[in-house]
Amino acid sequence: MVAASLRRLIVTSAVIAVLLCSSPLLAADKPTPLTRGPYLQLGTTEAMTIVWRTLGPTKPTVHYGTAPDRLDQIIGPAEIVARVSAEVPPVEQLSTDKPLPLHSAPTGTWQYEAKLGKLAVDTKYYYAVFDGVRKLAGGDEEHYFHTHPKPGPAKPFRFWVVGDSGTGDDTQRAVYDAMRSYVKIEGQRPLDLYLHVGDMAYPKGTDDEFQRKFFDIYQPTLRNTVCWAAMGNHEGYTSKGTTGIGPYYDAYVCPKRAEAGGLPSTTEAFYSFDYANVHFICLDSHDLDRSPAGVMAMWLRADLDRTKADWIVAFFHHPPYTKGSHDSDKEGSLIEMREQIMPILEAGGVDLVLTGHSHIYERSMLIDGAYHTPTIAQGVVLDDGDGSPEGDGPYRKSAGIHPHEGAVQIVTGHGGAKLSRKGTSPVMKVVVTEHGSTLIDVDGDTLTGTMVNRYAVRRDLFQIVKRGTVTPQIVANPRQLPPFKLPTKFTSVDAKGEPVLPTGAEPLIARHAQWEFLAGDHPEGEAWKLPDFMPAKPWPEGQAGFGYGDDDDATEIKTMRNKFSVVYARHEFELDGGEKEQITDLGIAINYDDGFIAYLNGHEVLRVGVAEGSGAKAKKITSHNPKGYEYFSMKHAIPYLDIDHNVLAVEGHNNSLGSSDFSLDPYLVAVKKPGGNKEKK
């Protein structure tokens, strides 16, 4: 008897405790229960979904209106979808009917999805989320959204594309910050949309990884810009396209019923939507049937047949063309996207294809019909120029949507994960092995693509202009990028300690030249590898080589032993007009002890004896006893040469602090075409 009434008392107190917790009286004492968001999803011309999570149940409410201080419209718990973690403390279950479950959110997590409807088209709204009367977030200049403009008419807008970003580390942040500072530069515009091409939460796309490696990092953008996502293979470890279940599907609210345009796909795994005069198509290249007979292909054909937009942009994870960290000639999903899905997209008039997976930036020429395996450039290039308004001029297509007039392919899987490159895809025009992301602007009949690296420097620019009638023509012998070779391990040194240089090699940086160097400290960031580096405190200059302990150093660094193990050196050099085109071979001759990494204009071009990391984070340095200068060919680095202003940066590593000696003595040589007869381009 006593026990029963006691139990009743405990339950009653618990209920009261829950009620009190959401009361404004106690609110000030309590930390915010907000654990994710608020962020935007599934924007349409007349609706926006606002998603957020709290630890423990709340009385979810959204206030919104057209000014931050006039949030005069409200939707409350009755209209807001609640979802709850699989495990819920028993007392919390009292407060609501069975909500939908979350896949693997932390115990006691509540997710709220508020669809604000009946909004005005193309209008800016501000919002705030509440627990009853207690404000959790918003009501300021940062929490806003724009409803989509009417589909069809042109309206200038910009979207950001990032891929393979989900490391949660400084690189991911640097790429994000670089984009944000770039769009604040005068004449630039803020983001209207955000596309993520997959691999957003390494390594397994768990709920926790999503939180730390996606939401925590991108929140300043997510609260005012919808992120439209495509699933990557890493999300595939925990989320399944077939069932639509997992942390990925908990994070995103994607259209299944053509809520934002296009045709209903009946799944969040692939979908389409309209924004102004652009039709966006997202595919699941990871875990669904990619065959031309599969339901995704059937839906895609019908969706392409239907759209009346001026532009078609497709995005998915696995790139049809890449030689970055993945090879599209060898891997199944990439081959299938190229052989089976690209013919459908191009017959439907696609203009731009955005992918990731391969950790690199690769941007193609204007191509069509490149379905062959292995990929070849012959017969598929419609314009072999660089597409740049500052170079060969924009790519041209007819106004409206027409089949097989060419598309540009962008692999933008350089948003955070470790970069690598296997070669050069024959259809690519620009390959940049740097971290960064892509911005796309659409303004009426002109689409502009910009790649911004992690230092907020623009590294690629191209345009597609759709105007009048253009008859596509295959370029007979398209100009291609030079073949890429992995840095060769082959070195040569003769008996006298002189390097065996290729015939005709001349120095670009002389032996024992004056270098800027940094010893006893690490440079901040990566800017020291780039031309025009201006450190807060100028670096000293000294004659190469640098080191101690073996009587071979022009600039002796006496303080090094037992104190530090890295020395940084950089040397800027100029090329004459037309000189770059004449260079047929490039290499470094170096006396080194024990390892080094060389960068040409910011690109890592050679790594010897340093197995992992760089700078302060370098690991596993192999001991090396120099026998003099060794020569390393860097032919693969020729494309990285700038036509005039260049810098070679080298970091030298000792394999232990106490090592008895250290040497870093590089110089740079090139072989040029004989006679100096300049080739006309």
Add this chain to the structure above:
Amino acid sequence: MADLCRQFTMLVAAAAIVAGDVSSARAHESPEHVIEVLTAEMERTGPTAELLYRRAVEHRAMRDWPAAEADLRAATQLAPEDASIHIELARVLAKDRDRAFEAALLIDGLQRKYSAAPKPDFYADLIALEGELNLEFGAWEEAALAFDRAIELRPEVAWCVQRSRALSHLPEKREEQLRGLRDVYTATQNPALLRELCDALLKADVSTAAEHREATALIEAELVANRFRSAWLIRRAKLHRIEGRTAAATADLREALAELEPRIHPTRPDVELVVQRGAALAMLDEVAKARADLRRAEYLYAPDWMLAPLVEALAGRAAPTAVSPDE
């Protein structure tokens, strides 16, 4: 069969914990690299089921089916209880027509093993896999039954479409086929089902006048809404033919062909467009060209159901002897 509308409405509500995946996070390296690393690891530590499974996944990514199979077989030896390995093996075997019987045996065994409630999430996939194998070998009744069971566990558009294809071979099940398609299409508005429904409604010699009216309404709506219209022009032409409007049919077919021509890539076109062109040509009695398109579509591995409109249009039209195929 359970009410499909209800099943689809509940799709959002479906709750299941996805079966844990044992493959590791290494995949942001390339498959070759991961294979190398895993091989080295196994040389050091000896093979484990997990390492073998992970390597098999990479072999599969490289389309090296025999290597994937070998690793999976070895993994099943080490971890005979791990269902994910067996399912992966069944999938790999099913890639090869000659191995389908082995796949079927394996799937059957797995179904028996996991049939007790609560059924794991992958159970629906096992049943659908059985359906796919049956469909492949023309066991229509068994295929339809398997898809029924799979859909009941988890409604998927692909399985509804495949169920309909199985039923289309069984004249006595026509009503059931149409009802299923109408229900799911009403619930989802999914274009894959619309196409399936229209084709089912337009079966020569079988369709009723009411079915023609139903198809007409659907086709006309698509012709108004779409920019590329060839698929629907050909369907309308078929309807015109059935109802005796030859000139109208010819006009639609000519329009469809004009639209198709620039869309069909000369070396490797989308197979669907080739089938459409072949069907239009066959209906215009350009039999040689239509046959060339049939061969082209077969060469592009179009499955039988995809070829059906073209094969049907060619049926009864004798190949002209004097004309050489245009390839």
